[in-house]
Amino acid sequence: MERQFPYKLYLVISEEACYGRDMLWVAEQAVKGGVDLVQIREKNKNYSDFLESSLRLKEMLDSYSVPLIVNDNPVVAVNCNAHGIHVGNSDIPPSEIKKKWPGCNMIGYSVEYMEQLSGTEIEFSDYLGVSPVFSTPTKTDTVTEWGLKGVEQIRTLTDKPLVAIGGINQFNAKQVIQAGADCLAVVSAICAADNPAKAAETLRNLIETA
Ligand SMILES: Cc1ncc(COP(=O)(O)OP(=O)(O)O)c(N)n1
Numbered sequence: 001m002e003r004q005f006p007y008k009l010y011l012v013i014s015e016e017a018c019y020g021r022d023m024l025w026v027a028e029q030a031v032k033g034g035v036d037l038v039q040i041r042e043k044n045k046n047y048s049d050f051l052e053s054s055l056r057l058k059e060m061l062d063s064y065s066v067p068l069i070v071n072d073n074p075v076v077a078v079n080c081n082a083h084g085i086h087v088g089n090s091d092i093p094p095s096e097i098k099k100k101w102p103g104c105n106m107i108g109y110s111v112e113y114m115e116q117l118s119g120t121e122i123e124f125s126d127y128l129g130v131s132p133v134f135s136t137p138t139k140t141d142t143v144t145e146w147g148l149k150g151v152e153q154i155r156t157l158t159d160k161p162l163v164a165i166g167g168i169n170q171f172n173a174k175q176v177i178q179a180g181a182d183c184l185a186v187v188s189a190i191c192a193a194d195n196p197a198k199a200a201e202t203l204r205n206l207i208e209t210a
């Protein structure tokens with residue numbers, strides 16, 4: 001069955017990950033380089049700051065027709081008119097998001113345990129975040145490191161689009177796609193790069209030629 005997921009390079013961004021550079025500038029450079037989906041992930045901001053950043057990012061992304069996904073918080077997502085939301089095992093589950101936000105276009109759901117693949121939440125999800133593929137200092141409260149073998153195994157168990165995340169960079173991107181990922185999500189490979197547009201372009205080319 002053909003997987004309906006047109007996105008290949010997914011930027012997960014926060015102000016903190018941009019190390020003092022303007023988050024909107026970093027995101028815009030990334031889009032110019034080939035990012036086609038963006039998630040705002042602010043773990044330490046209060047509601048109003050999270051919403052304000054999301055509204056500003058959404059306005060910029062709209063001008064490129066790039067969808068915005070909000071991490072964790074459905075109220076921020078609804079109030080900035082985001083395209084969708086990404087949730088994990090400690091968040092409101094996809095089935096509840098579907099009930100509370102009928103207009104949601106995309107629900108991403110993190111897979112940290114193999115058992116989740118036979119659970120009921122998968123069917124309410126539009127893509128699965130394979131989380132993390134490699135260990136990463138960007139997120140340390142993780143369960144396991146799936147590795148390339150894990151991506152291959154998950155690929156055999158579901159037809160849902162797979163978004164690989166965690167420690168992905170220009171040196172392993174091709175292998176992760178070849179293992180079965182449909183899309184690569186990155187934080188530091190773009191946000192911490194000297195030239196975020198070039199970093200995105202390099203990753204995008206690696207994905208397209210994998
Ligand atoms: C694309 C993508 N995949 C996985 C995650 C991780 O989500 P979660 O497990 O809920 O952890 P936090 O990001 O909330 O710390 C993600 N955000 N995006």
Ligand SMILES: Cc1ncsc1CCOP(=O)(O)O
Nearest residue numbers: 132136138166167186187188
């Ligand atoms: C949000 C998230 N979820 C799983 S790993 C991760 C962080 C990925 O960051 P990086 O691309 O810098 O390894």
Ligand SMILES: [Mg+2]
Nearest residue numbers: 072087088091
């Ligand atoms: Mg979460």
